[in-house]
Amino acid sequence: MTDALVIDTPEDQRTPAWWRQAVVYQIYPRSFADANGDGIGDIPGILSRADYLADLGIDAVWLSPFYPSALADGGYDVADYRDVDPRLGTLADFDAMVAALHARGIKVVVDIVPNHTSNLHAWFQEALAAGRGSAARDRYIFRDGAGPDGAEPPTDWQSTFGGGAWERVEDGQWYFHHFAVEQPDLNWANPEVRADFVKTLRFWSDRGVDGFRIDVAHMLTKDLTEPLPSTAELAAIPRDGNHPLFDRDDVHEVYAQWREVFDSYDPPRTAVAEAWVETPERRAKYASAEGLGQAFNFDLLVADFDAAQFRTIIADNLAQARMTGSSTTWVLSNHDVTRHATRYGLPALNGRTVKQGTEWVAAGGPEERLDRAGGGRRARAATMLLLGLPGSTYMYQGEELGLHEVAAIAPDQRQDPAFFRGGAFDGLGRDGCRVPLPWTASGTSFGFGADGAHLPQPAWFSEHAVDVEAADSGSTLNLYREALRLRHELQTGEELEWIETGRDDVLRFVRPNGWQVVTNFGTEPYPLDGEVVLVSGPVEPGVLPAETTVWLKG
Known part of the structure; x- marks a missing residue:
């Protein structure tokens, strides 16, 4: 964190709004629930689970792309930005889903993919x-x-x-095409491109959408003046606002125009940037009140289950949020990364793959390398710590069930272009976190749909099915439900104060109303005082076990 981060922010950005402290649940539509039995999740499937989402206690859902697409990149190759993929439903289905979620007090955020279109557009x-x-x-x-x-x-x-x-x-x-060959990049110097996306933002805002997640928000504008640099020359250019391809200062002209659109609605529409940038100062530009208003903090996606790393990341991001007037975002899993239960079960690998000889050691496998129970225990502890923090928390579907990454997917069953082309994501792709959810312990697709699922579900999914976990008072699902219920009661203000614990592997902080969160990252118990409100695992009076988080009443 640097003291140089100073941004002049209008006072109205600092006024509390729903998104500032929200718990947002990411739905990957094709893998959430299948209503018509074709093996692909759909909008009516989401509608059929509206009560589940309400019972979970979330504030909003974020829908990954549901637009017409050839699925060259899991829906991020958009053929029409103002329609629903016929395999996923219709605009009428979308409207019904929004109405059902709104009736349950749940906001709706949709993905916008502005860097590129499908080649079928x-x-x-x-x-x-x-x-x-x-x-x-x-x-x-x-x-x-x-x-x-x-x-x-x-x-x-x-x-x-x-x-x-x-x-x-x-x-x-x-x-x-920065991504797949089926995803040609748009020219954001073209006024027609800019005008068409404004039309898209209004189209969905007029249908009741409450906010937008902006895919690769840092990549839209480019300077491709001849002569073009080589790869080596490109790598040497600082990403400080003038890079030919990434995080250019002129991208914020686009978002200033979008902010005018968002603020023309009552209430104003929200936005959050997926911006992989170099410094806190660069990220702050996306979170400004004149721009998108909020930007993802991905720091915990590349952190170990480690007290020192967590404390530094938390302190730095809360400081950044104070300086921008925005609120930070806490994320442990999403559709692009290995699920955090598995990452924490492979501490030496930190959720990544490592080339060992001629074989890839995959995140989530082989089984003998994964401490499945330990990863789940650490994931529960980390989640409870996050839910005790000021700011918004973004959850990914299935984490509330304690799901691990699915590693056992045969090459001919995989779908992610990153796997077939051997590019990013360690050459393994992202299919392992996109496997359809288990709703019931039995059935051909564990209740996902009537006739199979578009990615193979492992047998161990039966242990994590919603119906199994709902009936188990000690399940991860019921922990999430209770944590989210209590969070609504306890969450106040946007500050915390650290309490020294006398141990490097134990973090403790207090919120303005006296609510305390204590996480033992270590392997030895920690003496505990105070009235326990919620705990991430079994606990004995006066003792906080290893790899466990507790909430204490103020």
């Missing part, structure tokens, strides 16, 4: 047909190739998902 098909120099091609990033006949890509840049970042089309030009 009408605009891109028009660009292919229109040819060189056309207005249609100017909506994207087309370039002539290198070499005497243009047969070489314009640069040696690599896609995040592996392979080159340029694809040649029939007339010989090349288009840029």
Whole structure:
């Protein structure tokens, strides 16, 4: 954390609003609940589980993309930003879902994917047909190739998902795709692109959507002035606001326009940036009141279950939130990372994969490397610590069941382009955290749908099914339900005060109303005083066991 982070923030940003302290539950629609039995989760499936979501006690749901898509990248290849994928339902289904959630006091946040479209989007098909120099091609990033006949890509840049970042089309030009080849990047210098996304934001806001999660918010604007740098030259350019591809200062012109749109509604629509940037100062720009208003804090996604790491991350992010006037976001799992129960069961690997000889040691496997019980215990403790913090918490579907990563997915059953192209995510892809949820202990898809699931579910899912855990007072599900219920009663203010514990492996803090949170990250018990309100695992009077969190009444 640096003292240099000073941003002039309007006072109204500091006024409490629902999103500042919200618990937001991320739904990956294709893997949540399948109402029509085709093996793919859908909008009516979400509607059918509205009571489950209400009973859980969340404040909002965030829906990953549900738009028409060829699923080249799990729905993040959008073919139409203002419709629902027919396999997932209709706009009428979406409206019914929003109404049902709102009736239960649950807000709705949707994913917007503005960096790129699907190659099946009408605009891109028009660009292919229109040819060189056309207005249609100017909506994207087309370039002539290198070499005497243009047969070489314009640069040696690599896609995040592996392979080159340029694809040649029939007339010989090349288009840029930072992600999969089916995801051509948009040209955000084009006014038509900017105007169309404003139309999209209004379309969903008019349908009652309460907020937006902005995918790769740091990547929209680009400076591709010739000559283009090589990969080596690109890597040497600081990401300080003038990088050709990432976190450019001019991207905030886009978000200033979006903020005008958001604030034209009553209440104003919210937004949160997925912005992987270099410094707290850079991230703060996305969280400003003139921009998106909030930005994801991903620091805990790459932290071990370690007291020192947690304390530093918590202190730094709360300090950043004070300086920006926003509120921070706490995240342990999402659709792009290994589930935290598994990460904490593989402490030496920290949830990543490590090349050992000629084999990949996958997050979540092989089984003998995973301390499944220990990972679950640490995950419960970490979650209870997070829910005691000021700021908003983003949960990922299935974590309330204590689910681990599913590692045993055969290559021919996988779907993630990162796996097939050997790019990001350690070459393994993200399918292991996207396996459809188990609702019942029995059935062909554990209650997910009537006829199977689009990714294979392991036999051990039966132990974590909703019906099993709902009937078990000591289950992870019931811990989440009680923690969220109590959080609504206890959460107050946006500050905390650390209490020294005399041990490096035990963290303790108190909230303004006297509510205390104590987490023992160590392997030895810690003496405990105070009235216990909730605990993440079995506890004896006067003792906080190893790898356990307790809430104490003020």
